[in-house]
Structures are given as C-alpha cells and as structure tokens.
Amino acid sequence: MTASAIATPAVSVDIESVNLSYGDNHVLKDVSLAIRPGEFFAFLGPSGCGKTTLLRLIAGFNQADTGRVVIGGRDISSLPPWKRDVGMVFQSYALWPHMTVRANVAFGLEERGVPKAEIERRVEAALSLVGLSHLAGRRPSQLSGGQQQRVAVARTIAVEPKVLLLDEPLSNLDAKMRVQVRRELRDLQQRLGLTTIFVTHDQEEANTICDRIAVMNDGIVQQVGTPMELYERPANLFVANFLGTANILAGKIVGSGDAQRFELEGGIAFPVAGEASVPDHAKLLFRPQHAALELPGTGAGDALSLPARIARCEFLGSSMRYGVLVGATEVSVDMPFQSGRTVFGVGTDVSLRLSTKSLQWLDC
Incomplete structure (x- = not known):
C-alpha cells in the first residue's frame, strides 16, 4: 500500500482572533494564525502557555469565547469534534488495551459506519504506512512505546482526516526512541502531504521536524517563523531565551x-x-x-x-x-x-x- 491509498488533499487552517477563558483565567488571548496546506506546524512553549488548549480547540474539545477556526475555507467553530474532519493523537495514545492493533485502528472507522471491505483496505494501508502490518494481531501491552505511538497515528490517519493533530506524542518515549519516531513522523507527514499541527515544549523536536513554529507564552503568540528565522531573529527576549542559548x-x-x-x-x-x-x-x-x-x-x-x-x-x-x-x-x-x-x-x-x-x- 502507498500513501496515496489514504491521502487526502491538503487544507489550510486559520485561527482568527480567538479568545478563551476558564473563569477568570484568560488562557488564549486574541490568537490568530494562518497554517498553510500541507504544512508541518508546531505550537511551542512552556507548560501552561495555552498550546494544548489551542490544539483541543481546533479538535472541538474546547470552545472559544470569541473568534473562529476555519479549515479549508470552512468555518468549523460550531461543529462537534466528529464532524470536523480532524484526527488527534493524544499524549497518552488512548489505545484500547483489550483490542488488537488491527481492532484499534479499525475502531474509528467502525464507529463511522464505514463498509467492512473499506475498513479492511484502510486498516491495511494505515498499518503498512507505519510499518506495523506484521504486528496487527498483538495487543498494546505487547508493543514498545514507539510501536504504540505508531498504532495511535495509524488509527488517526485511517479515518482520512483533513488535519492531523499531535499532542506531545513523543513525551512518553526515551531520548533515543524520540529521535527515531520524530523522523518517522516527519517522513510519514511528507508522504501523506497532510496538514499537521504538533504541540511540544521541546524546542529540538520542533526545530527538527516542523516547517514553521508558533512560539507561545501566557496565551499569546509571541512569534511565528521557520526554526532558523526564530533562532536568528527572535522578536523579543522570551523567544530568544526559549530557543537555544542567548x-x-x-x-x-x-x-x-x-x-x-x-x-x-x-x-x-x-x-x-x-x-x-x-x-x-x-x-x-x-x-x-x-x-x-x-x-x-x-x-x-x-x-x-x-x-x-x-x-x-x-x-x-x-x-x-x-x-x-x-x-x-x-x-x-x-x-x-x-x-x-x-x-x-x-x-x-x-x-x-x-x-x-x-x-x-x-x-x-
């Protein structure tokens, strides 16, 4: 199976003047971003800066007080998560422990009522893309951390989302495995041509695999640019100190x-x-x-x-x-x-x- 077997046309993601508060805590402050079709984009910042909240807002798990989210020219702000055509890989992977790898990948398709023959085709294609076809009969507890992460990605891309959302997917892996898996993620994203948004607090992860980065702090986008642009020409002291030694x-x-x-x-x-x-x-x-x-x-x-x-x-x-x-x-x-x-x-x-x-x- 090739990437074209499950690839979908790349779309843009536009976040327009978004504000979000939890009571008196203003978490996202007038956030506006334009993410290009097929781009591997990162939300980068320290814990509590609002990056995961913003990702969950795109997925539909959070609701903005003001502003909107537009995917491929379509305003999805009022749609529930299952109608947004986005796929999210959670930090914990959220795999069903009692199901096989194949059943985990098929789960979302079955919930959507996809015909059985089409489910089999997509599951095979997704597992082939992440190199796990030979482990389809195993359960998550029989896999390494890196293999579990790939199952979570396969399950997400099998539903053919327009946008792939990754919430710190490498944080549970050891240092050596993180390097290997992040390269696999980048390679997979390029083969699929899928617009991908990646949340991390690790500047090295963002620098090595992402096309552009939005550096966030205290709910505010401090600067957007390529890794080299941010490193060489930071907009302020926060960006300068967060990206490398300044x-x-x-x-x-x-x-x-x-x-x-x-x-x-x-x-x-x-x-x-x-x-x-x-x-x-x-x-x-x-x-x-x-x-x-x-x-x-x-x-x-x-x-x-x-x-x-x-x-x-x-x-x-x-x-x-x-x-x-x-x-x-x-x-x-x-x-x-x-x-x-x-x-x-x-x-x-x-x-x-x-x-x-x-x-x-x-x-x-």
Missing part, C-alpha cells in the same frame, strides 16, 4: 550620531554605528557560536572587541563552552575543540570578539 547584554545608549555608544552595566562602552537604529532601552543579543575569544591585542578586522575574563570552562567534546565575564555580565561562548588548540583557563584575561553582522538589538 547572550543578553543590558545597557544604555549614550551620545548621538557618530559619537553614539552603548554603555554596558559595569562601565564598558563601545561605539554604535550612527546609522544603526538602536532603542534607548535596548538589549544586545548574540548566540554563543557568534563570538570568539582571543588573547588581548591579537585580533584584527572589523569585529567588535570587548575586554573580558574567563569565569568557567566546560569541555563538551566537539566544543568548549566558556563562561565569560564582560563587565558585570556573564555570557556563554562556544568554540570548536581541536587537539593542540589553546584552551583558556579560568581567570584568563581575553578579548571577546563579536561580528557586527551577528548582533541584534532588542527593544525591551
């Missing part, structure tokens, strides 16, 4: 024009190009790999050089991570490890070199 230097702008400088806490100051648009209360952002360390007086070129001191040093195998004091602030610097290359010891005075192209000013 170095933040606080300070203030002094002077103006060609005499404009950024003065850090601790008294260190450096010039800022007159044409640079820097807010008065800006913070300077750069990533650990965007910096380099040298002995004072050895650098050249147009990179920014700041006096610093090594506060800590960690060997990570392929790289060295240094904790470096710049004035009163400690920042992280990652440098490739090479045999024979100088390793800076704690207490060493160094120059922290930053490429001006890698710097970002955040208005705080």
Whole structure:
C-alpha cells in the first residue's frame, strides 16, 4: 500500500482572533494564525502557555469565547469534534488495551459506519504506512512505546482526516526512541502531504521536524517563523531565551550620531554605528557560536572587541563552552575543540570578539 491509498488533499487552517477563558483565567488571548496546506506546524512553549488548549480547540474539545477556526475555507467553530474532519493523537495514545492493533485502528472507522471491505483496505494501508502490518494481531501491552505511538497515528490517519493533530506524542518515549519516531513522523507527514499541527515544549523536536513554529507564552503568540528565522531573529527576549542559548547584554545608549555608544552595566562602552537604529532601552543579543575569544591585542578586522575574563570552562567534546565575564555580565561562548588548540583557563584575561553582522538589538 502507498500513501496515496489514504491521502487526502491538503487544507489550510486559520485561527482568527480567538479568545478563551476558564473563569477568570484568560488562557488564549486574541490568537490568530494562518497554517498553510500541507504544512508541518508546531505550537511551542512552556507548560501552561495555552498550546494544548489551542490544539483541543481546533479538535472541538474546547470552545472559544470569541473568534473562529476555519479549515479549508470552512468555518468549523460550531461543529462537534466528529464532524470536523480532524484526527488527534493524544499524549497518552488512548489505545484500547483489550483490542488488537488491527481492532484499534479499525475502531474509528467502525464507529463511522464505514463498509467492512473499506475498513479492511484502510486498516491495511494505515498499518503498512507505519510499518506495523506484521504486528496487527498483538495487543498494546505487547508493543514498545514507539510501536504504540505508531498504532495511535495509524488509527488517526485511517479515518482520512483533513488535519492531523499531535499532542506531545513523543513525551512518553526515551531520548533515543524520540529521535527515531520524530523522523518517522516527519517522513510519514511528507508522504501523506497532510496538514499537521504538533504541540511540544521541546524546542529540538520542533526545530527538527516542523516547517514553521508558533512560539507561545501566557496565551499569546509571541512569534511565528521557520526554526532558523526564530533562532536568528527572535522578536523579543522570551523567544530568544526559549530557543537555544542567548547572550543578553543590558545597557544604555549614550551620545548621538557618530559619537553614539552603548554603555554596558559595569562601565564598558563601545561605539554604535550612527546609522544603526538602536532603542534607548535596548538589549544586545548574540548566540554563543557568534563570538570568539582571543588573547588581548591579537585580533584584527572589523569585529567588535570587548575586554573580558574567563569565569568557567566546560569541555563538551566537539566544543568548549566558556563562561565569560564582560563587565558585570556573564555570557556563554562556544568554540570548536581541536587537539593542540589553546584552551583558556579560568581567570584568563581575553578579548571577546563579536561580528557586527551577528548582533541584534532588542527593544525591551
């Protein structure tokens, strides 16, 4: 069986000005998103940010106070879950323990009154897609966590939903299995061409398999973009700190024009190009790999050089991570490890070199 045996045309998902509260708790705050047909999209954020609530709203298990959900141009906001043409894989998988794999996958089709011959065709196609045809006669307790997860996916895609919803489907797996299964999910989604929405608090999961990500916090969409866009150009400090390690230097702008400088806490100051648009209360952002360390007086070129001191040093195998004091602030610097290359010891005075192209000013 091929993916075309159960594939359905990809559709868009539009969330328009959605608000949702539980009593006095405003969980979703004017959320608007446009998810493209066939896209693997993630809701990413910490626990309690509203991402699962938003996913359940799309599925029909939650009801918005205001706003609407539109799938493929059709407003489904008032429809019950079974009429929305969406399929949801729950965090717990929700498999029937007394049923075989085949019976679990067939269950939703039987509930919909699908003819027996069509049920057999779809079950076979779904199990073939997730590589479990040979385990169709087993029960969930006889399967590994990764296999149970694939059964849950097979059961969902067998009903041929227009949109696939995944609620932290990898959280019950060990680290090695998570890597394997997330690759399988991405491969399956691409073969089906199915619009898929994935909820996770794990940035690595979202970065490796999703086309775009909506970063959420406190019920608000902070930023939407590709993993690289979010990492390289975060919209605010929350996004910067949530996606990877971010170095933040606080300070203030002094002077103006060609005499404009950024003065850090601790008294260190450096010039800022007159044409640079820097807010008065800006913070300077750069990533650990965007910096380099040298002995004072050895650098050249147009990179920014700041006096610093090594506060800590960690060997990570392929790289060295240094904790470096710049004035009163400690920042992280990652440098490739090479045999024979100088390793800076704690207490060493160094120059922290930053490429001006890698710097970002955040208005705080």
